[in-house]
Amino acid sequence: MAFDITINGTLRSIDVDGDTPLLWALRDVLGMTGTKFGCGMALCGACTVHLDGSAVRSCVTTIDSVGDSKITTIEAVGATAAGARIQKAWLQHEVAQCGYCQSGQIMSASALLAGNAHPTDADIDDAMSGNICRCGTYVRIREAIKLAAQSPAREG
Incomplete structure (x- = not known):
């Protein structure tokens, strides 16, 4: 069909x-x-x-x-303001290690920031729960989300 x-x-x-x-x-x-x-x-x-x-x-x-x-999808999320901020913060905090989970992590984080420009730690925990990183980069993920939340929205 x-x-x-x-x-x-x-x-x-x-x-x-x-x-x-x-x-x-x-x-x-x-x-x-x-x-x-x-x-x-x-x-x-x-x-x-x-x-x-x-x-x-x-x-x-x-x-x-x-x-x-x-x-x-991850192929286009960088065209959104939240997605672009997340991707930049991901690089600044060197979040990716093996990288396999990163597209899913970035998609969850960008959806969070698109709906909540100033998330608390509890908001981040809730939005990112269920996103598993076998390399254990959770601390860097949280810091990248916080950095992206502090960054000014991209004008467009």
Whole structure:
């Protein structure tokens, strides 16, 4: 069945079964490999994308549930003010170690800042819970989010 979905501002048509996870439509059908497969059960956060600005796990989000929602992936998150601030802060704090989880971490962090410009530690903990970093860079992640929250929004 054909589905029309908006990804990173572009309307795309894909021919998949309705119960196909968004993750596999992105990676296998559209060749957008920035979104990672981690666990397949929405437990690790590696597959996080934005659905109308909210962070969701694409491994358990089916294509037929997306509807008219706008999908943003790691490939385009830097074009948003929050995403650009997060990416810059990530580099300044040298957050990435192995890097595998980082697209999901950045997607969750940018969704947090887009909805809450001045998050508390509790807000950060809540937004980032479920994003696993096997390298243990959680302290640097938290500091990068705090730095991005202090940075002025990009004008655009």
